[in-house]
Amino acid sequence: MMRLRRWLALAFLLQLSIPALSEELRDSFSQGRPSIVVLDPGHGGRDLGAVIRGRVEKELDFAIARKLQEQISRTRGLAARMTRAGDAFVPLADRVDRAREAGGDALVSIHFDDARRSRSRGVAVYYYGRFQKIRSRPGERPLPDPPRSQIAASRRLAFRIRESLREQGIQAAVIDRGAFIVLKSPAIPSVLVELGNLRDSAEIGRLFDPVYRENLTLAIARGIEGFLAQTSALAAKR
Ligand SMILES: [Zn+2]
16 A cells, blocks of 8 residues: 555656556555546536537537546546436536535536637636636526635646547647636536537537547546546645
């Protein structure tokens, strides 16, 4: 156990890339409670999200979140929960509550972009940025800004996911202006991933290619996994 802890601490210090968990690390996870990844498919119910040429964002968000849930659940030591079980409307602040109630160690919200611009930028990974004002929606409960420690951890999670996507040859950017209510969990590292621009036919078309879809979700799952492995290495050092 000590040897493993030292290895994890060293891996963290050297910022080594951990593309998939080793058997040893999986065993260490399985000895304690599993790390819980909360997946938050955007929109739902009467909130359709963007609707472009017959493609409905809430359905795509849900399909991708389910795929991620499958992949994460296959990893020993990790469990995945969803903020909505089906096509239900869940207010944004309630999603934050659900993540906490589930004992989430990381929250990943899944969305698509709806931008009128021609150049595609691929996948965008947002973490909370204080300097942007959140437009309050009618009926939405306001939440305070998350503390700096949450923002720092969310930033690490965002970069880890980007690194993992790039290793799969998928273009991705980290954006620190995520003025989204779902990113306001006080203690859970939280990111919002936009998987493409719904107005970009080529970008969205790729999602219907099972190989691309598999690579995309696997890369995100591995990024989350790598982040949680580093976090447990940090905890082991203390
Ligand atoms: Zn959305």
